[in-house]
Amino acid sequence: MTQPNNRKSSSGSSKQSAIHLDSSPELGRYFVASRAFKPGDIVMKEFPLASAPGPLSEHVCFACHRLFARAHICSDCRSPLCSRNCQVSPEHQRECGYLTKITAEIENRQRNGKIQRVPVQLGMLMLPLRLLMLRREQPDKWNQLMDLESHTAARQATSIWGFNQRNITPFLEMMLIDEMPDINDDLVQQMCGAVDVNSFEIRIETLPDRRHINDLPQQPMSNSQEVLRGTFYMASLMAHSCVVNAQISIGNDSQMTVKATVPIREGEGIFVSYTDPLQTTLQRRTFLEKGKHFICRCHRCQDPTEFGTFASAVRCRSCTSGWVLPNDDPESAASAVEGVALRWKCSECSSELKSEEIGRTEEVIQNIVKNIQRLPVDRHLIDRCEELFVTLPKKIHVNHAFLLQLRISLIHLYGNVPGFLIPELPVGLLQRKAQLCAELLEALRHLCPGYSRLRGMILYELHVPLVCLANKKYEKSRSKQPDQLITELKEAELYLKEAVQILIHEPISTPESRISRAAMADLKQLREYIRDMEKLKHLA
Numbered sequence: 001m002t003q004p005n006n007r008k009s010s011s012g013s014s015k016q017s018a019i020h021l022d023s024s025p026e027l028g029r030y031f032v033a034s035r036a037f038k039p040g041d042i043v044m045k046e047f048p049l050a051s052a053p054g055p056l057s058e059h060v061c062f063a064c065h066r067l068f069a070r071a072h073i074c075s076d077c078r079s080p081l082c083s084r085n086c087q088v089s090p091e092h093q094r095e096c097g098y099l100t101k102i103t104a105e106i107e108n109r110q111r112n113g114k115i116q117r118v119p120v121q122l123g124m125l126m127l128p129l130r131l132l133m134l135r136r137e138q139p140d141k142w143n144q145l146m147d148l149e150s151h152t153a154a155r156q157a158t159s160i161w162g163f164n165q166r167n168i169t170p171f172l173e174m175m176l177i178d179e180m181p182d183i184n185d186d187l188v189q190q191m192c193g194a195v196d197v198n199s200f201e202i203r204i205e206t207l208p209d210r211r212h213i214n215d216l217p218q219q220p221m222s223n224s225q226e227v228l229r230g231t232f233y234m235a236s237l238m239a240h241s242c243v244v245n246a247q248i249s250i251g252n253d254s255q256m257t258v259k260a261t262v263p264i265r266e267g268e269g270i271f272v273s274y275t276d277p278l279q280t281t282l283q284r285r286t287f288l289e290k291g292k293h294f295i296c297r298c299h300r301c302q303d304p305t306e307f308g309t310f311a312s313a314v315r316c317r318s319c320t321s322g323w324v325l326p327n328d329d330p331e332s333a334a335s336a337v338e339g340v341a342l343r344w345k346c347s348e349c350s351s352e353l354k355s356e357e358i359g360r361t362e363e364v365i366q367n368i369v370k371n372i373q374r375l376p377v378d379r380h381l382i383d384r385c386e387e388l389f390v391t392l393p394k395k396i397h398v399n400h401a402f403l404l405q406l407r408i409s410l411i412h413l414y415g416n417v418p419g420f421l422i423p424e425l426p427v428g429l430l431q432r433k434a435q436l437c438a439e440l441l442e443a444l445r446h447l448c449p450g451y452s453r454l455r456g457m458i459l460y461e462l463h464v465p466l467v468c469l470a471n472k473k474y475e476k477s478r479s480k481q482p483d484q485l486i487t488e489l490k491e492a493e494l495y496l497k498e499a500v501q502i503l504i505h506e507p508i509s510t511p512e513s514r515i516s517r518a519a520m521a522d523l524k525q526l527r528e529y530i531r532d533m534e535k536l537k538h539l540a
Contacts, residue, residue, distance in 0.1 A: 019044060019270060021237065028149070030239035031270040037260035039451040040505045043246050043270055044258045048230030049141045050134060051202060051254050052126035057226050060204060062126065063092035065228055065254075067204055076100050078107075079122060098129060098175040105174065125171055127199070127229055131191055132176060132183070144233040150193030151293040158290075164192050195229075197292055198236035202228035202250045203510070232256055240292070241271035242284055242300040243307075247452060248272055251507030259505055262450035271298075277447045277454075278408075280312040280401045281326040282342065282358055300447070302328045304347075307446035311404065313397035314344075314353075314361055322348025323397060324358070362402075365392060369402055373409060379419050385410050399443055407440045408454075411461050422464060427472060430465040437462035453512050456502030459495045460519050466492040467526065482533040489530050496523045 019031045037043060053060035059067050062079040063086035071080040074087050077099035081087055087096075099122065106122070134142040155161050169188040176183055204226060235248065235256055245268070247261045258272065274292055275284040281301060288296050300306055304325035305313070313323040327343045344353040369388065375381045388406060389398075396402065414433040415422045425433070437458050444455045470488035474480070500523055503516035 022269075027239045027269070029237050031234075031237060033264045033266055033268050033270060036266050037264040039260055039262055040501070041260045042257060043260055043264075044234060046232050046234045046256045048200075048202075048232050048254055048256070049145055050127060050130040051228045051230035052130055053123050054201065054227045054229045055121065055124045057123060057228075059226050060228065061086055062095075062122075063087075063089050065204060067226060074099075076103075077122075078103050095126075095129065099125075102171045102174050105171070125168065127195055127231065128168060128172060128188070128192060129175065131195065131231065132172060132180070132188075136179065141233075145191065145194055145231065148194040148198045148231075148233065148236050150190045151197055152190055152193055154293045155189070155193050155196075160192075160196070161189065164189055168192060195231055199229050199231045200235065200248065200250065200256070202230050202254055204228060204252075228254065230254055230256075235272075238270055238272045240274045240288070240296065241298040242273060242275065242277065242296060243298060243447065243449070244271050244273045245450075246270050246272050249453070249505075249507050249510065252509035255507070257507060259451070261448075261452055277452075278311075278401050278404050280362060281306065282312065282355060282362060283401075285342065286359075297328060301326075304345075309443045309446050310397040310399050311401045311443065311447065313400060314358060315395055315397075316346040316349060316351060317353075318351040319346060319349040322346040324351075324353055326358075361395070365396060365402055368392075369406060377413070377417055379417065382410065382413050382417065382420060385413070399439075404440060404443055407436045408458075411436050411440070411458065415461075415464065422468060425465075425468070427469065430469050430472075434462060434465040434469070437465075451502045451505065453503065453506060456499045457512065457515065459499035460503070460515055463492040463496040463499070463522070463526075466495070482537045486530060486533050486537065489526065489533065493523070493526055493530065496526060 018034055018037075020034050021029055022032045023029045031044075033043075051065070053062060053065065058080075059069070059071075060080075061068055061082035062074075063081055066082055068080075068082035072083050072087065073079070074081055074092070074096060077096045079092065079096070079099060081092065086092055102125075131142075131145055134145065165185055169185045172188055173183055230250070235258065238246075238258070245260060245262050245264050246258050248256060248258055250256045258270070264270070275287055279287075285296055285301065288294060304327050310323060310325075312326050316322040316324050324344050324346050327345050342355055344355065344358050346352070372381070372384045372388065375384060385406060389403065392400070392403060411433060414420055414425060414429060414436075420429070440458050441455065441462070444452065444458065448454055467489065470485050470492070473488070474482065474485040477484075496519060500516060500519045503512050503519060506512040506516060
């Protein structure tokens, strides 16, 4: 991540003529388009310097990085693996000797009952270990890692600095001190800073025979902690914006592809997002300030209504008719703590709330939503989700980010839950699914414009109820004239065609790529259906 890093780029940092590095006081180093890009065009590709299972991942093999339902624990180092084959594989054996050196100490800490807020797990050590091994084995990659911003001074005052000092550095020293006598806390802290500031999550393909982990159905549109974490060099030099013109995709081979989502002019900066677009302004700003050490002042963050979506709006407690909105406050930036360079002010009565109060409100509401989403996937879950659309708008705007997230869950549930499968949905629920899609697409038009994968997924979901509703209306029609049916089918065709245009650019083996293939098959079938109806019309 580049803000606010103004060091000169190392030679060879950008070998692709389509983009080049520039710098500014606000953005630090960032990539600029050397030519124009159309939506879907590839801006750059890159493999990570190293990758490893995320620190919270519980079902990811340390060796092959595949998901497993039940772990095979290595008999030597106690690493979670997917099989005996992975235990004896060269990939694991290369690291097993290092990890075995610390197994006794980790188990001793767990046995003696030493209470830690975040206990040390092997997963926390894997990416730092693999990056440190680059120092000896691939010095060019190590130099790239050390060229990345680590924000050492800012991190020294945070809890993560002390955690690393107590738990990461000692274990890395135990493993590598014989080969790296000069390893010390300063080196480890700089490396950990570079990892924390510049790493990306890599989703993992669920294999056909491992489709269910803990009996939870896969939901491609929802996030999971079962991920890899990869540190990329070039991608880390891309500037951030909460509304982007390019999007990152990472395939099953861990290769990152950056593609334009909207037209990009020559000389224009390449902007990707370090945050989830369906987060509130306070959530995004807090994450960026605490994790990336800068305050975002993109166009979205400076617009209290977030382009009319009201995605962070909280109902005013004083007048009840106004919305308390985030107002960027540059004057308080110097003293901002935890994202509080914001003034929360009512649009009607001008009363103000502190960021801490907004944060507490968001935390309570988000916990309500999360607790409901943890319920078993059945009709009761759908009913509880729908109830939130009645109760939550009393406290937050109907287009608040939390309700946008909830729409995604319901869009998926309608059509995938027994009793609510597409052939079983009555007209009212088909209309509800279409309504949820339309409302979400309107918000995404502002927050994720162009070829965003989320927009592609929702467009695919939208075409299904539209086709079903058109068929049901035609079946009930007395005249059996196909004109209206053809019109409505062609509307669904447009949405499906756009979904294909967006999702076809996703890397092979990703959930979105699989859906793009299904969408292409559906599009072919729908077009044949339309042609049949047009023939019927001419024969009538």
